[in-house]
Amino acid sequence: MNKPEANADIDIDEQDLVERLKKGQQWAFNVLVNRYQGRLLKIAYGITLDHEDSLEVVQDVFISVFKNIQTFRQDASLATWLRKITINQCLNWKRRWKRRFKWSHESIESENDKTLFEENKKKNDPETLYKGKQFEKNIMQAIKTLPEKIRVVFVLNAFEGLSYEEISKTLNIKKGTVSSRLHFARKNLINSLELND
Amino acid sequence: MKKPCNKYTSEDISRFVDNELPRDRYHTLKQHLHHCPDCSLLIEQYKSISAVFNDHADQQGLKIDAAKLKQKFNTAIQNSKKKSLENVFGFFGRNIYLKLASITAILMISLFMFQGDGDLFDPAGPSAIVKSVDTDFASVMIIETQKEKHTIIWFSET
Amino acid sequence: MIRLIKILLILAGIFCFFSQPALAKNRVLTDVKVIHASTGPNYVDPSLKEIISELKSVFKYTSYRLLKDQNLDQRFNQESRVNLPGKRVLVVMPSGMEGKRIRYQINIQKNNRSIFQTRVLLKNNSSITIGGPQFKNGVLLFNISGSVQ
Numbered sequence: 040m041n042k043p044e045a046n047a048d049i050d051i052d053e054q055d056l057v058e059r060l061k062k063g064q065q066w067a068f069n070v071l072v073n074r075y076q077g078r079l080l081k082i083a084y085g086i087t088l089d090h091e092d093s094l095e096v097v098q099d100v101f102i103s104v105f106k107n108i109q110t111f112r113q114d115a116s117l118a119t120w121l122r123k124i125t126i127n128q129c130l131n132w133k134r135r136w137k138r139r140f141k142w143s144h145e146s147i148e149s150e151n152d153k154t155l156f157e158e159n160k161k162k163n164d165p166e167t168l169y170k171g172k173q174f175e176k177n178i179m180q181a182i183k184t185l186p187e188k189i190r191v192v193f194v195l196n197a198f199e200g201l202s203y204e205e206i207s208k209t210l211n212i213k214k215g216t217v218s219s220r221l222h223f224a225r226k227n228l229i230n231s232l233e234l235n236d
Numbered sequence: 237m238k239k240p241c242n243k244y245t246s247e248d249i250s251r252f253v254d255n256e257l258p259r260d261r262y263h264t265l266k267q268h269l270h271h272c273p274d275c276s277l278l279i280e281q282y283k284s285i286s287a288v289f290n291d292h293a294d295q296q297g298l299k300i301d302a303a304k305l306k307q308k309f310n311t312a313i314q315n316s317k318k319k320s321l322e323n324v325f326g327f328f329g330r331n332i333y334l335k336l337a338s339i340t341a342i343l344m345i346s347l348f349m350f351q352g353d354g355d356l357f358d359p360a361g362p363s364a365i366v367k368s369v370d371t372d373f374a375s376v377m378i379i380e381t382q383k384e385k386h387t388i389i390w391f392s393e394t
Numbered sequence: 395m396i397r398l399i400k401i402l403l404i405l406a407g408i409f410c411f412f413s414q415p416a417l418a419k420n421r422v423l424t425d426v427k428v429i430h431a432s433t434g435p436n437y438v439d440p441s442l443k444e445i446i447s448e449l450k451s452v453f454k455y456t457s458y459r460l461l462k463d464q465n466l467d468q469r470f471n472q473e474s475r476v477n478l479p480g481k482r483v484l485v486v487m488p489s490g491m492e493g494k495r496i497r498y499q500i501n502i503q504k505n506n507r508s509i510f511q512t513r514v515l516l517k518n519n520s521s522i523t524i525g526g527p528q529f530k531n532g533v534l535l536f537n538i539s540g541s542v543q
Contacts, residue, residue: 068313072306080305081297085289090300101309105316178288196254197286198293203256222250225282338400341407364522365495365515372509379452386448388523391510 053117060108072101075118079125085194086129088183096128103128122199123209126191174232181231185224192220241274249275253282362387421469421543422488422496426476428462431455431525432532445521445537455532479529481505484536494518496540502527516540 051059051070059067079100083093103124104111111120182190195201195209203217210217244252244265251257252265269276362380364387369376371391379388429442432455438446439460446458466474466486473487485501495515502510502524516522519541526533 065313068309069306072309076302076305077297080300080302081293084296084300085293090296093297094300094305098305098308098312101305102312102316105309105313175288175292178285179292182289193286193289197290203254218247218251218256221254222247225250225285226246228285229281334397334400337404341400341403341405344407345403361517363517363520367497367513367515368511370511381448381451383451384448386445386521386523387514388449388452388525389512389514390525 054113057108057111057113057117060104061111068101068105071104071117075121076101078118079121081198082122082125082194083129085198086126086187086191088179092129096125099128100124119209122195126195126209130187130191177232178228181228184231185227189220189224192217193224196221241272243268243272244275246278249278250282253279361385421467423541423543424466424468424474424486424488424498425521425539426462426464426466426484426486427460427537427539428464428476428478428484429535429537430457430459430461430479430529430532431535432457432459432530434532442537445523449523449535457532458535461534478502478536479534480527482527482534486538488540491542496542498538498540500524500538502536518542 056067056070060071076097079097080093083096084090087093087096100121104121111117182193185193191210192206195206201209203214203221206212206217207214248257248261248265252262255262257265265275269279362385366378366387366389369378369389375392377390379390380386381388427442429439431449431453434457437457437459439458441460441463442449442458449455449458461479462476464476466476468474468486468488471487471489473485476484476486478484481504483503483506485499485503487499488496489499490497492515495517498514498516500512500514501508504527510524512524514522516538519539521537521539523535523537525535528534
């Protein structure tokens with residue numbers, strides 16, 4: 040099989056990509072990273088709400104794929120598999136507890152978020168834009184208070200647009216549980232927003 | 237949160253937003269929205285929360301240094317390849333006598349420890365060596381502090 | 395470097411071959427401190443000064459209150475029970491020595507049911523900290539120290 044040009048985004052179908060990954064072709068891993076890193080970083084961020092953690096999670100996901108690609112049976116898509124690994128890494132207890140213990144950074148709230156909002160306040164933005172930013176800030180504050188297992192469901196729904204069936208298969212939970220957790224998330228977020236008004 | 241009208245629960249509305257209501261119920265609710273501002277408002281609120289979170293995560297995702305990720309990943313792959321080579325050829329080296337002496341030393345140390353006659357690393361070891369843990373809780377962590385090597389066992393009841 | 399490690403290993407092996415087990419001792423003084431750790435206003439109980447820097451190096455808690463300090467004079471294989479908040483009981487039993495370490499069996503029970511058990515080898519005159527069940531906006535930490543007599 041000829042090796043295509045090493046480039047940022049190769050147009051290669053999934054079947055071909057998986058075959059090349061299983062052969063251990065380095066450039067195939069580069070294609071994999073280019074293709075999925077953005078999406079996985081977003082999912083990881085949605086769950087961990089932390090830049091550093093997200094980066095570490097996704098790095099570990101790709102390393103895990105490198106080590107375990109032979110076990111990928113292709114009974115689901117590559118994206119589904121990667122998504123599952125990402126979620127498991129995010130929910131990995133060690134990582135979760137790292138946030139509770141001192142050797143990790145102090146706060147789950149990203150410093151970047153704070154500066155973004157503070158800077159916008161200082162810039163004398165038009166009122167509507169400021170209100171929008173305030174709304175975003177309030178939502179993010181409220182999202183941080185959601186239990187992680189609820190937030191995961193919310194992330195899969197909001198970011199990946201997965202159906203309840205797909206979410207239930209990804210997380211190994213019942214469809215009814217997916218529905219109730221999503222409802223819980225929405226209800227709580229709205230209640231938190233109303234308290235802040 | 238303002239409740240929707242009495243005809244539908246907030247969970248019905250939530251499932252409607254996700255297109256997860258049974259077909260007939262979905263259609264009747266859809267009709268209902270034409271003259272129910274409370275239910276319509278709730279739908280808009282649910283949708284806007286997801287949209288704002290989504291946009292926020294998109295923006296934050298862009299701030300994450302993806303080049304760093306690629307670099308770290310490539311380094312990790314190279315290290316992983318090096319390690320597997322080292323394991324095959326490495327530790328004991330070419331000197332046969334040193335090799336044999338090292339193996340003998342490891343055997344002696346193992347015997348010593350299994351006899352229970354003493355802790356080789358005492359007193360420099362951790363304050364406690366954990367021999368076993370048995371719990372219903374899935375999450376247990378064993379920590380040794382850096383300075384005094386104080387042992388901490390952490391478990392979570394949730 | 396590798397050569398040095400090998401030489402040290404050989405010396406360590408020789409040392410182990412000739413080293414002797416610890417002296418036989420009969421009694422163990424066990425001290426159990428029950429600590430309530432939380433993110434409340436900064437406070438550290440004075441009796442925790444020996445371990446506080448270690449706890450603070452690991453946990454993010456800012457308040458460490460001593461709820462109970464129980465001293466137990468135990469023989470080997472003698473079980474002692476310490477009542478804990480939240481209908482819990484800590485059962486601790488030194489069961490022997492391994493070298494210079496005291497073998498302890500530690501059991502935490504809630505509503506008379508064992509929820510956590512561990513066997514540890516505790517360095518003489520040292521301690522271990524176990525935690526942490528949730529309790530009143532914080533967690534409980536149990537610091538167990540032992541000294542053979």
